[in-house]
Amino acid sequence: MAEKGTHGGGEAGFVEAKDGPDTPTTDSDIAADADPLTRTLSLGPPPDGGRDAWLAVLGTSLTGFTQFGLSNSFGVFQAYYERGPLAAYSPSAISWIGSMQMFLMFFCGLFLGRIFDRHGPHVLMIPGTACLVLSLMLTSGKRRAPAEQLTPVCTQYYQFLLAQGVLFGIGSTLLFHPSVAAPGQWFARRRARAMGCASLGSGLGGVVWPIVVRRLVVEIGFPWTMRALGFIALGVCAAACVCVRTRLPRKTPVPWSTVLAPMGEAPFALLTVGTCLVMWGMYMPFTFLATNASRLGASPDLSFYTLALLNAGSLGGRVVSMLGDKWGRFNTMAVSAVLSGVVLLAFWIPLNSVNAILAFAVVYGFVSGILISICFACVQQVATPKDVGRKVGLMWAIASFFSLSGPPINGAFIARFDGAAGYRYAGVFSGVVVLASTGFTVASKLKQDKRLFAVV
Template sequence: MADSAEAAEAASSLTLNSEEEVQYPEGGLQAWLVVFGGWCGFFSSLGITNTLASFQTYISENQLASYSTDQVGWIFSLYAFLTFGCGIYIGPIFDVYGPRLLVLLGSVCIIVSIFVLGVCTQYWHFILDFSILGGFGTSLLFTPSIAAVGHWFHRRRGNATGIAAAGGAFGGIVFPLLLQSLIPKIGFGWATRIMGFIILFLCALANLFIRSRLPVSSNRRSPHPDFRILAQPAFAWTVVGVFLLEWALFIPLTYITSYAISKHYSQAFSYQVLPILNAGSVFGRWLPGFYSDIIGRYNTTLLFTILTIFSIFVIWLPFGAHTAGLVVFCLLFGFASGSNISLTPVCIGQLCETRDYGRYYATCYTIVSLGCLTGVPIAGAILERCGGSYWGLIVWTGACYVGALVALYVARGLAGGWKLWLWY
């Protein structure tokens, strides 16, 4: 009887596992080509996002030298706002129609934006081209690049998403170094055009390989976020945590080059600190995703948030004026904060069914986008209030991460339990 019971249990387990494998391939050529397409999409979209500090420093010193720090900051905060805020439509549209048209339109918008950027001279030029057209295109490409991966992976979703998201970090290495090398030789206009040709090639690959797998939804719901799901406590606290993470993340990404210049580092080194930060982020996108499948997605996010807080308060604040301290901070912050992009969507997906992911994602990032809109200008205003000293900006960044840690811990406890070593 015992043997029969064990056999029945094993058969039941095998059936469940087989059903799961049918539902999620968890690998195979087609699945990994989707991941590669997502990697190209991230390189072309969030690679630009990870180059904001280079753009901010150059534009502030040249085309918009007469504008204040917080005024220039609005260009990049509006870009970040649209990057995440346009999910209000893009997420649900992905659920209903799939990624094909979204990826194509996003590619066109990004390519046009980058080619036009080189001839922008006025404040409103940058707002219309980089902030609005570029931010909208980034959202159109970035959202399906990450959502499509979830159609092919379940148990290994964290690892697969982390690999795809690493493309954004590679873009954040290549593009700043490209601009630093080419601007003195051929000027800002042609440097951005060469950047545009690279993006054109990568977008072609993204359009070729990104595809969904689950059946197109026949439920033609209105493509708006459903704020009623905020009544779920775990989801509501997750939104608060992600809001604070993104509120803080874009501050170093935008100001780290200006910070280095203010500390009297050489112009060359100041432009290289951003690629150093993004080099750390390459591993910070992939490794957290890999280990999240082993120890839990929320658990991994919490651990890396703690590491981010350590990098800010223990390294950047006291030792950022020293070369070794700044390099260590950039590598550690890039590594630790990389999970902000690769793991938070996976955490959201853990709270809902795959078919509803677009709606949950849209609801979360519609709110989070407000943090992206205000974070950089607030940091710029703090910088001016402190007379150009960066200590207030650094403390503000660290405080946001501390708040995110608390919120995500509460979300993890509500959704998965409060035991310390529980997988969730």
């Protein structure tokens, strides 16, 4: 009898030899075994590296570059719409387009995690690519004879909401959840490093897309810009579909009656509350940084590029988040939440010059980049490889309601109070809720290890 070891919640080890103590288990024995748990155990602990593992990370980074990068760049579209086709609508109303993207991206994980566990990533990622590309194309334009000129398909608010909000959100969620869950099957000790590398794509996308969108709009107009984005997204997401692969065997999803069962686990429940508060406040600058820069007197070009600076700062933060394996993932999340909240309260509120908002963009991008990257590693830490898809999906589904309401709440502050006051109230709200998340993150950590300064 081979000894059964444990690693990462008891998922690693060896299966019992079928023909006696001296007979090794063969691949055919494993394949013939109908029990998914036994086959999972036969795989041993996550390898923490290797070609397939790092290809999965690359695939996650590519999907993040496209769907998360564009979502994080919505501030560019917010500023464009406020001055152009949706000028008659309030900032709060326009921000619903971006928040709808985030809501659907996170909420649908409650259902997609089950499909991922049963059928793998590609049954989700391929239609997700089609939906995302179609969303960008529908927001672009169509040809009208005989002039053969490209004119906007979307001219009304509801059309932008459906095309760029709902359809983009559906494509994003189909790409996001399988690609984020896959690396968790390959990494254990080096999970923060893997998720940090995976998140670099979304940070890089947040740098590239605002610059690309601004320059293309100036050079070729908005309709052709959106069509060009669609072609780029098609190539990048197709490559991601090739790269993302899973390690564990397919399994039957748990009954719907037990979907909420993980909320009975204190570490997971507390982390979920903390993540909800992070999502409620953290994304405010990603939506309203460009419009705030315009208010302070920045040129149109510079206003758009502030968002690129914000995401460039987040790249550095995402690299630092990889040290969560050494410092403790929950420690890193708690410290980065404190820093993000402090920067919002102490830096965003008194902004009164263009130079100050440029400095804010880099600093806040850095600390928030650590925070969003380490969230993914933390939720995978309180899950075992066999239920990581289920728990990731549940946590983000709950957090989606906070990501949906956060930007419109801040937009309502900006619309209700003239000038700097609205932006200051938005900073107060966002800073307070992000700071409050720290208490729940620390509580989740203490449920795992009573030592306050333990590396967890």
